[in-house]
Amino acid sequence: MFYVNDYKNVTVLSKDNLNYFYQNILIPVKIFVLTTIDKNYDGDEAAYLKGLITGERSDITQEMKDDFVNAGVMHLIAVSGLNVAYIIISLSLILSLLRFPMIPRAVITIAFLIFYCMFTGNTASIVRASIMGILVLIAILLERRINFYNIIGMAAMMILIYDAKQLFDPGFILSFSAVLSMAVFLTTFEKVFLSRIRELHIKGKKIALMLLALFFTSLAAQIGTIPITANYFGKISVISLLTNIIAVPLANLSLAIGFFQMFIAAISEYLSSVISETNNVLLYVQLSFIQWCASPDFAYFSVENFNFTSIIAYYLIVLILIWRKTEGNFCFRIILSGLILCGYFILETDLEKKLKITFLDVGQGDCSVIHTPDDKIILVDCGRTSFVSNSGERIIAPYLKRNSVSRIDLLIITHLHLDHIGGIHYLLENFEIGKIIESGQKYNTAFTNTMDSLIQAKKIPRETIRTGDYINNIENLRLYFIFPGAEFVDQTGNTLNNNLNNGSVAFILKYKENEFFFSGDIEKESENFISDTYTGFIETDVLKVAHHGSITSSTIKFIVNNKPQHAVISCGMYNKFNHPSDLVLNRLNNIGAVIHRTDTEGAVVFQSDGRNIEIIDW
Numbered sequence: 001m002f003y004v005n006d007y008k009n010v011t012v013l014s015k016d017n018l019n020y021f022y023q024n025i026l027i028p029v030k031i032f033v034l035t036t037i038d039k040n041y042d043g044d045e046a047a048y049l050k051g052l053i054t055g056e057r058s059d060i061t062q063e064m065k066d067d068f069v070n071a072g073v074m075h076l077i078a079v080s081g082l083n084v085a086y087i088i089i090s091l092s093l094i095l096s097l098l099r100f101p102m103i104p105r106a107v108i109t110i111a112f113l114i115f116y117c118m119f120t121g122n123t124a125s126i127v128r129a130s131i132m133g134i135l136v137l138i139a140i141l142l143e144r145r146i147n148f149y150n151i152i153g154m155a156a157m158m159i160l161i162y163d164a165k166q167l168f169d170p171g172f173i174l175s176f177s178a179v180l181s182m183a184v185f186l187t188t189f190e191k192v193f194l195s196r197i198r199e200l201h202i203k204g205k206k207i208a209l210m211l212l213a214l215f216f217t218s219l220a221a222q223i224g225t226i227p228i229t230a231n232y233f234g235k236i237s238v239i240s241l242l243t244n245i246i247a248v249p250l251a252n253l254s255l256a257i258g259f260f261q262m263f264i265a266a267i268s269e270y271l272s273s274v275i276s277e278t279n280n281v282l283l284y285v286q287l288s289f290i291q292w293c294a295s296p297d298f299a300y301f302s303v304e305n306f307n308f309t310s311i312i313a314y315y316l317i318v319l320i321l322i323w324r325k326t327e328g329n330f331c332f333r334i335i336l337s338g339l340i341l342c343g344y345f346i347l348e349t350d351l352e353k354k355l356k357i358t359f360l361d362v363g364q365g366d367c368s369v370i371h372t373p374d375d376k377i378i379l380v381d382c383g384r385t386s387f388v389s390n391s392g393e394r395i396i397a398p399y400l401k402r403n404s405v406s407r408i409d410l411l412i413i414t415h416l417h418l419d420h421i422g423g424i425h426y427l428l429e430n431f432e433i434g435k436i437i438e439s440g441q442k443y444n445t446a447f448t449n450t451m452d453s454l455i456q457a458k459k460i461p462r463e464t465i466r467t468g469d470y471i472n473n474i475e476n477l478r479l480y481f482i483f484p485g486a487e488f489v490d491q492t493g494n495t496l497n498n499n500l501n502n503g504s505v506a507f508i509l510k511y512k513e514n515e516f517f518f519s520g521d522i523e524k525e526s527e528n529f530i531s532d533t534y535t536g537f538i539e540t541d542v543l544k545v546a547h548h549g550s551i552t553s554s555t556i557k558f559i560v561n562n563k564p565q566h567a568v569i570s571c572g573m574y575n576k577f578n579h580p581s582d583l584v585l586n587r588l589n590n591i592g593a594v595i596h597r598t599d600t601e602g603a604v605v606f607q608s609d610g611r612n613i614e615i616i617d618w
Contacts, residue, residue, distance in 0.1 A: 040276035051077030072240020181224020364572030385422030392423020414520030440464035442493030512610025549580020
């Protein structure tokens, strides 16, 4: 994304350069539909209806997207099969009443499907549904038997022949996996459950069958897409089976009313507004229900990435469980699935606990995540924030959640510059934090005052450290704090020469035979103090280079005493400070350190067993 301050910085290079169809038909129709929705609906209701009808999601807030993901109904705002079905059914009905022959009727319907596909932006899901709809119409015209798997296979082939990159598009993968999953599993559910219920003679059987059909449809789609949604969203919705039973029929009704309203709007704006009153209430009920379903803590759970082995194991177990060649082999299938599951956990379980340190790419800022061998989480700094991005929300929180972390046991704030504490507000509001360690600096700004208020409100313990303090209550791991001393940050929180960098917390993490140096933004004066005070003690395997590689730090004296094998520089690509300095890079090269940079590599991940350090190629 590019952000521009104002329109004075924008120059129109060309306009009216689309072809006739787009400029005079497609775009005007889309503008008409979006304008009609904006006239008759407000806020989230308008954004939701735009998603249902046009696939336009730009007005949907992040909070609304999160609710849809947590409730397991993100598919509702993906234009796909239902939209295509409505077009085919509506046009077939209208053209049949007008006595159109079969071939012209099919041709007109296909033309409308192609138009609607282009109208909604040619996303993978609508292209897939449109191709399948067209193939069904052609099969009917040719009087050929409709084979679902042939049709979906042909749709996939046609999309991939046109654009092979679609194979890696989330919309393509989710759309095809959901449709295939429903085709495979609904057949099984029909044989095992629904067919038996139809044979019963009970009251309310029709309603029960309808609800169960919705339930099993949602379950079938979810079974096939769990690994995919887990990978893309980092979470699996538990409540989605309940949500879909209510939300899907209501969404279908809103979509039908919305289509009808757009048609009426072309004739009468007044009648269109009357129809919108009903749909407004319906949309509000849906959004309120989805928000309610997404709000409980148990609505979803965060998961780590499914790797290739786990995906294969998952689908293998699922296929074994639904395989019903004979009625008497269910116990065998359960045992076989259990053996595969045990084998997977044996292969995937790391019996040797290791230390993992991740230097996250937070742009021109700092943030490190330390995952200790006994599963404690230590966070060093919180990245940066600006008017358009927040490291806590956009980078740190997703990383922690993807790794199933809900609690930060120890948060170390090196100093109070915004590129080191920018994401702390979001983390304080969304994660449990056991303890905060800081240098005791005082810096009177609106941001730090809000931070202090949040920490106080959350009743999080805070500890000010000084040179010589240490932590040794973590298994096989020690934190030795070697800076700041009282002469750099006094008891009132004032930093020497008002230079917050020279009041940074600096510490050495020692895990068995391996050592890591975390330097914050210490500058020349601080490094000289550390070198003179500790000398040989500060030699470490890995150095987090101070102050983003600035020339104000990484003095020759300090680098020679530290002698790191690996040096990590956290800085933003094309940053305005020109970090890192060429002089600093030359110094690190001259002592033989392997240099890693977040601006060129992204996150830098180390793993240690206490003797050897390996770099994880994530």
